[in-house]
Amino acid sequence: MAESTVNSKGQTTVPESMRAMLNVQTGTHLLWHVMPDGSVIVRAKSQSICSLAGSVKTDKHVDIEDMNPWRG
Template identity: 55%
Template sequence: MTESTITSKGQTTVPAEIRERLGAVAGTRLVWHLMPDGSLIVRAKTRSLRDMAGMLKAPKGKRVSIDDMNPWR
């Protein structure tokens, strides 16, 4: 298990092993989630939603109009 210390200024260093496994480099943003049970999840924000553009392909022959997608008909 790796660990780090929080400084008097509230800063800490992410251990090298963790940075390598996450692919985190200088400038990588970290997202912190405090769970109801007191556990903490820290996630490296390495991708943008824009990176997912074009990942999904529409099924062939199935087209839906914008009006049919609108739930407020």
């Protein structure tokens, strides 16, 4: 288990052992989740939705107009 302290500005340092396990580097975003029992889960956001572009292969093409659910 690793430990850190929150300073007067509400900041803390992620312990080196945790950074290594999560592959956290400068600029990595951390997602904080408070569970119903009060425990906290911290995840390193490792991918952008943009990184998934092209990962699904299809031959179907849909025009922008066809995506509009309010068309008449």
